[in-house]
Amino acid sequence: xxxxxxxxxxxxxxxxxxxxxxxxxxxxxxxxxLDAAPAGAAVLSLADAYPRAELCVDAVHLQQIAAxxxxxxxxxxxxxxxxxxxxPQATQWxxxxxxxxxxxxxxxxxxxxxxxxxxHLPVQVSKAHLVAARVAGYHTxxxxxxxxxHPLLFELPGLPVLIAATKLSQFVTARYAPTGAWKVIxxxxxxxxxxxxxxxxLTWEPVIRLRCTAHEPLPAGIEAEAFEASVGWFRxxxxxxxxxxxxxxxxxxxxxxxEGRQLRRTWPRGDCIGxxxxxxxxxxxxxxxxxxxxxxxxxxxxxxxxxDFFHDDPADPAHGLINWFERGAVFYGDDNARVLLxxxxxxxxxxxxxxxxxxxxxxxxxxxxxxxxxxxxxxxxLQHFAEHGGWACFxxxxxxxxxxxYQAYLWAAFLWAHALTGDPEFLHxxxxxxxxxxxxxxxxxxxxxxxxxxIARMLLPLAFLVRLEDTxxxxxxxxxxxxxxxxxxxxxxxxxxxxxxxxxxxxxxxxTNEAYGTSEATLIQQDGDPVxxxxxxxxxxxxxxxxxxxxxxxxxxxxxxxxxxxxLCRIQIRSQHQTWLxxxxxxxxxxxxxxxxxxxxxLGWGAWSVESGWTxxxxxxxxxxxxSGQSLFxxxxxxxxxxxxxxxxxxxxxxxx
Numbered sequence: 261x262x263x264x265x266x267x268x269x270x271x272x273x274x275x276x277x278x279x280x281x282x283x284x285x286x287x288x289x290x291x292x293x294l295d296a297a298p299a300g301a302a303v304l305s306l307a308d309a310y311p312r313a314e315l316c317v318d319a320v321h322l323q324q325i326a327a328x329x330x331x332x333x334x335x336x337x338x339x340x341x342x343x344x345x346x347x348p349q350a351t352q353w354x355x356x357x358x359x360x361x362x363x364x365x366x367x368x369x370x371x372x373x374x375x376x377x378x379x380h381l382p383v384q385v386s387k388a389h390l391v392a393a394r395v396a397g398y399h400t401x402x403x404x405x406x407x408x409x410h411p412l413l414f415e416l417p418g419l420p421v422l423i424a425a426t427k428l429s430q431f432v433t434a435r436y437a438p439t440g441a442w443k444v445i446x447x448x449x450x451x452x453x454x455x456x457x458x459x460x461x462l463t464w465e466p467v468i469r470l471r472c473t474a475h476e477p478l479p480a481g482i483e484a485e486a487f488e489a490s491v492g493w494f495r496x497x498x499x500x501x502x503x504x505x506x507x508x509x510x511x512x513x514x515x516x517x518x519e520g521r522q523l524r525r526t527w528p529r530g531d532c533i534g535x536x537x538x539x540x541x542x543x544x545x546x547x548x549x550x551x552x553x554x555x556x557x558x559x560x561x562x563x564x565x566x567x568d569f570f571h572d573d574p575a576d577p578a579h580g581l582i583n584w585f586e587r588g589a590v591f592y593g594d595d596n597a598r599v600l601l602x603x604x605x606x607x608x609x610x611x612x613x614x615x616x617x618x619x620x621x622x623x624x625x626x627x628x629x630x631x632x633x634x635x636x637x638x639x640x641x642l643q644h645f646a647e648h649g650g651w652a653c654f655x656x657x658x659x660x661x662x663x664x665x666y667q668a669y670l671w672a673a674f675l676w677a678h679a680l681t682g683d684p685e686f687l688h689x690x691x692x693x694x695x696x697x698x699x700x701x702x703x704x705x706x707x708x709x710x711x712x713x714x715i716a717r718m719l720l721p722l723a724f725l726v727r728l729e730d731t732x733x734x735x736x737x738x739x740x741x742x743x744x745x746x747x748x749x750x751x752x753x754x755x756x757x758x759x760x761x762x763x764x765x766x767x768x769x770x771x772t773n774e775a776y777g778t779s780e781a782t783l784i785q786q787d788g789d790p791v792x793x794x795x796x797x798x799x800x801x802x803x804x805x806x807x808x809x810x811x812x813x814x815x816x817x818x819x820x821x822x823x824x825x826x827x828l829c830r831i832q833i834r835s836q837h838q839t840w841l842x843x844x845x846x847x848x849x850x851x852x853x854x855x856x857x858x859x860x861x862x863l864g865w866g867a868w869s870v871e872s873g874w875t876x877x878x879x880x881x882x883x884x885x886x887x888s889g890q891s892l893f894x895x896x897x898x899x900x901x902x903x904x905x906x907x908x909x910x911x912x913x914x915x916x917x
Contacts, residue, residue: 261454266293267306272432273446274306276464290315299328302453307336310427311348311379311518314338322419331420331453336381336427340416345425346382349410353777354378354392355860356412357401362389366444370401373445374437374860377518380410380426388414390445392426394777396770398785398859406773422452427518432464435520438853439466466855467520467837472830474752474854483883484546486829490880491543491552493843494536498872499555500526505568506558508536510873512840514847514866520838522868528586531598532873533563538602539877541609542884556606563599564618571625572618577645580618580625580912589642596626597669598873604676605881605892613900620905623677624912626670627685628652631659634693638666662697663706664717665796671721675728679895681905687728694721698737702761709767709782709862711760713796715744719804720892723811727893730811738808745801746820753827754792754851755801757784769859776861783848783858783867790852791859794845795871799878802828803892806882810891825886828879831856845879846870 265286267274277284287293290305297303303325305315316339325332339345356373363371372395380392388411395401412426428449431442443462450459471486472478479485498508510525510532517523537559544553566572569583582599584590600622607615628651630636637659645651661667671690678686697705697718707714722738748756759768759782767780783791792798802824809817831849833841848858848867860866870876885892 261450261457261459262298262301263450263453264293264297264301264303265306266290266303267429268308271306271308271429272464273304273429276432276446276462280460280463282460290317290321294321294324294328294330297328297330300330301328302331302333304333304429304453305335305337306429307424307427310336310430311350313345313348313381317341322421325421326419333422333424333449333453334416335424335429336379337423340423343416343423344383348379348381351375351378351380351392351410353394354410355395357391357393357395357405357409358389359391359405359409360387360389363444363448366448367441370395370397370404371441372397372399372401373441374857375412375426375428376434376436376516376520378412378426379518380412383411383414383425385411385414388412393773395773396776396785396859396861398789398791401773402785403773422449430518432467433520434518435466435468435516437855438850438857439855440853467835468841468856469834470830470854471832471834474830474851476830478826478829482829483825484887486832487542487546487880487883487887489832489843490876490883491539491843493841493876494539494872494880497840497844498536498876499559504558505562506555507562508533508559508872510871511875512870513864514860514862514869516868522841522870529595529873530563530569530582530584530586531595532871532877533559534599534602535873535877535881537563538605539880539884541606542881545609546884546888553610556610557612560603560606560615564603564615569599570618570622574911577650578625578642580621580623581629582622591629591640591642592638592666593626593630593636593670594638594666594668596622597673600626600673601669601676601892602877602881604680604898608894608897611897616900616904617908620681620901620908621912623673623686624908625651627674627677627689628913629654630670630674630689631655631657633658633660633696634671634689634691635659635661635667636670637661638663660696661706662700662704663708664697664714665708667693667697668717668721672724675721675724676893679728679893680898680901681909682902683905683909690721691725691729694725694737698740701740705760705764707760707765709780709796710757710765710784710793712745712748712755712758713793713800714760715741716755716797716801716804719745719801719808723804723807724893726808726811735812738812739814742805742808742817742820745805746816749820749823750851752830752851753823753825754849755798755824756851757782757789757791757793757797759784759787767862770861777863779863780865781859781861781863783862785859789859791848791850791857793847793858794849794875794879795847795865795869796874798824798828799875802882803878806885807892811893821886825883828883841870844870845875847875
């Protein structure tokens, strides 16, 4: 290959070739590169000022290219002779899509690529090889290209010149995906520039790496190492402080900019803070780090404080409920459960009783807003109490909602509360609702982002139910849910996402190109797409399988939990360049390509999002439980709760019918 570069030495493409022991002439100016290029060579002008467009190519340059028989790749120019280029624009929903046979057979028409942080120059051309377009699909644009597209790569008529209206050479730094597809793109571009040369197989180390491959042997102690890395991530990237308030950010948004960065989501949510406190409590339990114990206590103080999160006024109909976010009087039952379950864990591991009354009040507040049949409305806002005459309306209604996404973890909290207090209502209500839900499976189940996540969430309450009442029926229910999860588990340990019955889903795949990115959505476009969801499914399956194995002693369930643990250790992120991701897990993982990827149609929590609470906290905590041989379901050391309970129950549940 006879390549002449106009770029900085730090350019991704130049670095990839240089690390392959390929030495090429490089120049700081476009004119110098053209002057130095021998006849018949290829010149690559790469956009180092991106997203600013600076290079102006005039007719004299084009005449020189033609006279010397050069082939040119021109990236993100501000002007090219008579070609009309608009001012830089940023993409919003658009992804890169193959629009011609230029990259075949490696990449066919309608193949979708992620060109993160894409800025492009509007231009009108008759034919483009790559376009930016808003399309629905996983790997392929399911509904084809829309009418409106934005050319990203095209040929200049009359000359062997390829023009990119964006920066394609930022593929390493900006984490363009999938990796294999960008390898095809650059090898094909080099072949265009050097048609008679042998093109090497390009290789590079991604700035975001995984701990190991799907088949690489795992070293001894890998789970403890993964937990330690996760705790380090929480400590350095997640925890924030505002005076006495020690909180946790919600995570990092899915959008990746042109330098490979993701912005923090700083919204203070009760569940994320409570779950993060649990991680530090486990660090205290395993490593006896007093700083972790202290921080866990500070975070729990914050999430159980009033009026930030906890409703402490006995006259308030929402008394005992926990805000969804700071000062936000919205009460999701599943989010309340993801404060109470971790808080009970922190209380047990630290032995600190100062939260006991508020934990019991939180459990009772959710119990008294759960209907006769054991189902709770997914969301109750503060104004709903006034509209319905207080909390008693919710307690006595016969609400039915076959949706484990919203119900299952509150059932688990109630079952644990029964073991802690002895109150039969904490057992009766979830057991009745679980029975009805199992009888309604699968045809009547409402699914949120997919059916797999609903099944995964049922494992925890069923495991707790077996702990309390180890009957053949309860074991049968647990085995049935576990069997359906194992049917979706891949040899590597990943759990494939699956859609539920048509018409029963809340946030399925986008039905049109225009719907892409406008609401919550699943990571798949259709069943069979090889992705696992670490935000809604895999994390909860990990906890559920761990608890199910301990509750039943079933060797197959233990083996499944082991396989899932190994998978999660393998895909934990390692990065020296993007240290804010080191030790974390993102949402969507494609187990065939072995990289983070999925349909990023979800508004707010797309494929590359990093959720501190739901995802990373539970994975880390289950690793800690496995390392210590412990279960989430435990009553030891919490006898004080049973002593305090009768008086609190009499005050909060005085009405009987």
